[in-house]
Amino acid sequence: MALRPGVRAWAVWSVGLAAYIIAVLHRTSLGIAGLDAQHRFGIGAGALASFAVLQLLVYAGLQVPVGLLLDRFGSLRLVVSGGVLMAAGQALLATTDHVGGAVLARVLVGAGDAMTFISVLRLVPQWFPGKRVPVLTQLTGLVGQAGQVLSAVPLAVLLAGPGWTTAFLSAAGAGVFVAVAAFVALRDTPERRISNGAAVTMRQLRTDLSGAWRHPGTRLGLWTHFTTQFTGTVFALMWGFPFLIAGQGLPQETASSLLTLFVLVGMAAGPLIGILVQRHPLRRSWLVLGVVAATAAGWGLVLAWPGHAPLPVLVILIVALGLGGPGSMIGFDYARTFNPPSRLGTATGVVNVGGFVASLLSIELIGLILDARTGGGATYDIGDFKVAMSVQYLFIVIGVVGILRTRRLARLRLAEEGILVRPLREVWAGRRGLAIGRAVKAKSLTRQD
Numbered sequence: 334m335a336l337r338p339g340v341r342a343w344a345v346w347s348v349g350l351a352a353y354i355i356a357v358l359h360r361t362s363l364g365i366a367g368l369d370a371q372h373r374f375g376i377g378a379g380a381l382a383s384f385a386v387l388q389l390l391v392y393a394g395l396q397v398p399v400g401l402l403l404d405r406f407g408s409l410r411l412v413v414s415g416g417v418l419m420a421a422g423q424a425l426l427a428t429t430d431h432v433g434g435a436v437l438a439r440v441l442v443g444a445g446d447a448m449t450f451i452s453v454l455r456l457v458p459q460w461f462p463g464k465r466v467p468v469l470t471q472l473t474g475l476v477g478q479a480g481q482v483l484s485a486v487p488l489a490v491l492l493a494g495p496g497w498t499t500a501f502l503s504a505a506g507a508g509v510f511v512a513v514a515a516f517v518a519l520r521d522t523p524e525r526r527i528s529n530g531a532a533v534t535m536r537q538l539r540t541d542l543s544g545a546w547r548h549p550g551t552r553l554g555l556w557t558h559f560t561t562q563f564t565g566t567v568f569a570l571m572w573g574f575p576f577l578i579a580g581q582g583l584p585q586e587t588a589s590s591l592l593t594l595f596v597l598v599g600m601a602a603g604p605l606i607g608i609l610v611q612r613h614p615l616r617r618s619w620l621v622l623g624v625v626a627a628t629a630a631g632w633g634l635v636l637a638w639p640g641h642a643p644l645p646v647l648v649i650l651i652v653a654l655g656l657g658g659p660g661s662m663i664g665f666d667y668a669r670t671f672n673p674p675s676r677l678g679t680a681t682g683v684v685n686v687g688g689f690v691a692s693l694l695s696i697e698l699i700g701l702i703l704d705a706r707t708g709g710g711a712t713y714d715i716g717d718f719k720v721a722m723s724v725q726y727l728f729i730v731i732g733v734v735g736i737l738r739t740r741r742l743a744r745l746r747l748a749e750e751g752i753l754v755r756p757l758r759e760v761w762a763g764r765r766g767l768a769i770g771r772a773v774k775a776k777s778l779t780r781q782d
Contacts, residue, residue: 341523342460346469348511348518349453350476352412355511356449357480358488359419359442362504363388364570365484366492368578373497374432378707382700384439385571389693391443393686399447400682401538404675407521408452408459415452416512418445420505427501445508450477451681454665458674459522464611467666471607474662478596481569483507489589545680549742550671554664554684556739557621560732561660562688564628564725567695568654569595572722580718581641591651598655606659610666615752617663618740622733624660627653629729636719661688671743691728698724 363370363385371381403411422441425434457469491500520526545551568576569592577588610617631653635642642650664687668680702721707713 341520344518345456345460345520346473348514349408349412349456350473352416352511352515353449353453353473353477354480354483355507356415356419356446357477358483358504359423359480359508360388360446361481361484361569362423362488362501363439364572364574365489366497366500367571367575369492369497370435373430374435376432377704378713379697379700379704380432382571382696384435386693386697387436388439388443388446389566389570389689389696391440392447393689393693395444395447396451396682396685396689397542397679398682400451400678400680401541403452403455403678403682404541407527408455409515409519409521409527411448411452412515412519413512415445415448416508416515418442418448420445420508420512423501423505423508427498427505450474451678451685453477454681455678456519456521458669458677466669467611468604468607470665470669471603471610471659471662474665475599475603475658478599478658481596482593486589486593489585493585541676541679542683545668545672545676545683548671548680549739549746550667551680551683553618553736553739553743554667554671554680555687556664556732556735557618557667557687558661558664558684559687559691560729560736561621561624561628561657561664563657563691563695563728564632565595565599565654565657566688566692567699567725570692571696572699572718575713576718576722577647579713580715581647582715583644583647587644591647594648595651595655598652599658602656603659603662606663610663614666614670617666618736621660621663621736624656625729625733625736627656629726632722632725636723641715664688667743691732695725695728 367381370384371377374380399411418441422438422445425441426438429435429438453473454470457473458466461469488500488504491503567573573592573595574588577583577591578585583591606620609620631650634646635650638646664684665681668684669677672680699721702724703713703717706717706720
């Protein structure tokens with residue numbers, strides 16, 4: 334029986350969304366503080382990138398285990414646990430001035446972050462009817478990106494004013510607050526506050542994981558997430574602020590405004606993409622490929638521009654990057670529609686690995702290239718960034734190949750189930766022929782009249 338989304342459903346979703354917003358704040362905070370971190374810890378670009386890579390490596394590596402835990406223990410316990418871990422990580426980062434402490438802090442943030450997003454996503458189909466799920470999934474991912482605004486504006490202001498310790502202790506305090514709110518207000522399902530799945534055995538683990546992976550629809554979701562998500566994550570998590578300030582020579586206020594625009598574009602595009610996915614579920618891959626093409630074109634324009642790109646050109650890039658978040662959410666829709674509910678957490682975890690693997694590899698390669706060009710110093714010019722940022726095209730090409738291959742396999746699987754996905758050119762040709770036929774018939778009737 335379909336659930337009626339009442340006040341309680343919206344309240345549960347709102348609290349989960351608040352937890353995800355703060356998780357994104359924690360995730361992206363080091364990118365805003367990147368130049369400050371280099372001075373505080375006395376490190377170069379490669380070492381700084383390693384902090385973010387380690388954080389993402391922990392995040393990506395825990396996605397499948399967290400998915401299995403989610404199927405077993407439900408959303409409430411994982412959201413609260415994740416919030417506490419991230420708050421502890423930010424408190425440690427606020428008080429340490431040693432590289433070892435900073436590394437442990439980012440490990441804690443990555444582990445807590447890994448527990449949050451897919452746990453909040455699981456709440457949506459539990460509390461809302463199926464027809465609302467694609468749009469609410471988009472809204473969850475995109476409104477959650479408001480955490481980037483919190484890091485780009487208030488956190489940046491605290492860093493520039495009271496300083497490092499105050500900024501990161503404030504972030505830790507926000508994490509504690511949402512963890513407490515989640516403990517009080519979240520419910521796994523309308524029927525149960527805490528929902529327990531079947532005990533996880535090694536046999537069941539292998540069955541769920543292999544079943545999710547073997548289905549080409551899950552792998553299509555992974556490659557979708559891989560290709561659409563990573564460029565925006567690289568920009569917001571690590572290299573966007575240094576690129577805009579040290580590379581493009583923008584003042585901090587303008588760079589913060591562009592990162593805020595990045596978030597707003599995603600929020601605006603998300604519901605539209607969600608509606609299109611809902612109305613045209615068999616054409617989702619074309620939306621994905623369109624987002625990838627826009628991202629590649631945006632970077633191409635900026636990187637090919639002689640010297641510093643003017644502000645309108647940078648705005649075009651930011652708009653293109655802002656589409657990546659909504660595009661990546663289509664990957665989770667593949668996981669939902671191609672897998673049974675019993676392994677949804679596992680499949681969602683598999684999909685979520687994609688973009689973060691691409692992100693961590695890109696972040697590290699960019700850092701290594703910058704170090705190679707500057708000798709490990711923290712002074713960069715626009716030429717250094719243009720060479721380093723170009724490495725993203727390698728991952729775009731790999732991702733597009735993965736999308737096209739798994740799309741073909743997924744369509745073959747659908748055909749075995751009696752669902753035939755006609756090539757788009759045939760659909761267009763058929764509609765064109767129908768339109769011509771209607772026009773000829775109308776003309777004939779007019780002549781008879």
